[in-house]
Amino acid sequence: MQNSEAMALSASLLAVAGELTQRINEGVVARGFDGLRPAHGFAFARLAPDGATATELAAHLGVTKQAASQLVDEIVRRGFAERRPHPGDARARLVVLTERGWACTRAAEEAAAEVVRGWADVLGESEVRALWEQLWRIAPYGPVRPAW
Amino acid sequence: MQNSEAMALSASLLAVAGELTQRINEGVVARGFDGLRPAHGFAFARLAPDGATATELAAHLGVTKQAASQLVDEIVRRGFAERRPHPGDARARLVVLTERGWACTRAAEEAAAEVVRGWADVLGESEVRALWEQLWRIAPYGPVRPAW
DNA sequence: TCATATGGTCAAGCGGCTTGACCATATTGC
DNA sequence: GCAATATGGTCAAGCCGCTTGACCATATGA
Numbered sequence: 307m308q309n310s311e312a313m314a315l316s317a318s319l320l321a322v323a324g325e326l327t328q329r330i331n332e333g334v335v336a337r338g339f340d341g342l343r344p345a346h347g348f349a350f351a352r353l354a355p356d357g358a359t360a361t362e363l364a365a366h367l368g369v370t371k372q373a374a375s376q377l378v379d380e381i382v383r384r385g386f387a388e389r390r391p392h393p394g395d396a397r398a399r400l401v402v403l404t405e406r407g408w409a410c411t412r413a414a415e416e417a418a419a420e421v422v423r424g425w426a427d428v429l430g431e432s433e434v435r436a437l438w439e440q441l442w443r444i445a446p447y448g449p450v451r452p453a454w
Numbered sequence: 455m456q457n458s459e460a461m462a463l464s465a466s467l468l469a470v471a472g473e474l475t476q477r478i479n480e481g482v483v484a485r486g487f488d489g490l491r492p493a494h495g496f497a498f499a500r501l502a503p504d505g506a507t508a509t510e511l512a513a514h515l516g517v518t519k520q521a522a523s524q525l526v527d528e529i530v531r532r533g534f535a536e537r538r539p540h541p542g543d544a545r546a547r548l549v550v551l552t553e554r555g556w557a558c559t560r561a562a563e564e565a566a567a568e569v570v571r572g573w574a575d576v577l578g579e580s581e582v583r584a585l586w587e588q589l590w591r592i593a594p595y596g597p598v599r600p601a602w
Numbered sequence: 603t604c605a606t607a608t609g610g611t612c613a614a615g616c617g618g619c620t621t622g623a624c625c626a627t628a629t630t631g632c
Numbered sequence: 633g634c635a636a637t638a639t640g641g642t643c644a645a646g647c648c649g650c651t652t653g654a655c656c657a658t659a660t661g662a
Contacts, residue, residue, distance in 0.1 A: 307579065309560070312567035315582070316474055317499060318589040323471030325593055326464055345618090351465060361640055373619050375641065397627045397640045415457035422460040425592050431455065434463070437588050440581060441466040444573050450468045493649090509609055521650050523610065545609045545658045 326421055333417020339410045341384070348450050349377055350403065350411050353387060357402035366449045386410055474569055481565020487558045489532070497525055498551065498559050501535060505550035534558055 307315075327344050334342055345367065352358050352366040364374035378401050381387045386407035392398035403411065426434045455463075475492050482490055493515070500506050500514040512522035526549050529535045534555035540546035551559065574582045 309563035309567040312570040313563040315586040316566040320471055321593040322589050323468055415461040418464040419457040419460035428591050429588055438463040440577055440585050441470050443576055445469040450465050
C-alpha cells in the first residue's frame with residue numbers, strides 16, 4: 307500500500323474517531339450530565355470495572371499522577387465517583403464509580419450506540435461487526451487515551 | 455447491537471486512533487522534525503492541497519481563528535509554511551506549505567505507512583483495504599480534528 | 603455610499619497539564 | 633529487624649494552548 311493511501315486511511319480513521327468522541331460527549335451532555343469532557347469518559351472507562359487508583363488512572367490516560375488526581379477530585383466533587391481506602395495498601399485510595407457515575411456510563415453507552423446505529427445504516431450490521439473485529443485485532447488491549 | 459457492544463467497538467476505535475496518532479507523531483519526530491504536535495499534523499493536512507486561510511484552518515481544526523493564527527505563526531516561524539497575499543481578497547492571507555513543510559508531510563505519510571503495514575501483518579492487505587473503505591463510507595469528508 | 607459581514611491581529615485571562623518538592627506507607631536487601 | 637529505596641498521594645508554582653473581547657482593514661450588498 308502506498309504511503310499516500312496509508313495516510314488517507316489514517317485520515318479517515320482519525321476523522322471517524324474525532325466525530326465519535328464528539329458525538330458521545332454531546333450525547334452524554336444531552337442526557338443531563340453537563341460539564342463533562344471526553345477525558346472524563348476515558349477515566350470512567352478505566353474506573354468502571356473494579357475501580358482504580360489515581361496512579362493507575364494516570365498510566366491509562368497517559369498523564370502525570372498529579373493531573374489524574376486532579377481529574378479524580380473533579381469527578382468526586384461532581385458525585386460521579388468516591389475515594390475509598392485501598393484494601394491491602396494503606397497508601398493508596400481506590401476510586402470507584404458511584405451510582406451516578408454508573409448512570410453516566412450508561413448514558414455514554416447509549417450515545418455510542420446511537421452513533422454506531424448510524425454506521426449500521428450505511429454499512430449494514432454485519433460489516434459493522436467486521437469493522438469491530440478488525441479494530442479489535444489491531445489494538446486488543448490498548449489504553450483508550452486522548453492522544454492529541 | 456447492544457449498547458455495551460457499541461461502547462466496546464467505540465473503545466477499540468479510539469484506542470486504535472490514539473495509538474495511530476501517537477505513532478505518526480513519533481515517526482515524524484524520529485525523522486528529524488521535532489517540536490511538532492499532532493495538532494500541527496492536522497493543520498498540514500488542511501494546508502497541503504492548495505493552502506488555506508487562517509480562518510479556514512480554524513474551522514477545520516474546530517478552534518478559534520486566534521488559536522489557528524497562533525498555530526500558523528508557529529509553523530511559519532519553524533519554516534514549514536509561509537503567508538502569501540491572498541489572490542482576490544486583500545484582507546486574507548493564504549498560508550501554504552514550504553518545501554520543508556512538504557518534506558514533513560511526506561515524513562508523516564511514511565510514518566503512517568509503517569503503522570498500517572503493521573495492521574496488514576495482522577489482518578492482511580485486503581482486510582486493511584476493506585477497513586479503509588468502511589471508514590471512508592462512514593466519514594467521507596469529516597474534518598480531521600483533535601476532538602478531545 | 604453607508605451598513606454590515608468577514609479575515610486578521612493584539613491583549614488579557616483561564617484551565618489543564620507539567621515539574622519539583624514533600625509526606626506516608628510498602629518493599630527489598632542486608 | 634532495620635535501614636535504604638520504591639511507590640501512592642498531595643501541595644505549590646508555572647507553562648502553554650486556547651478562549652473571550654476589542655479592534656482594524658477590506659468585502660459585500662441594500
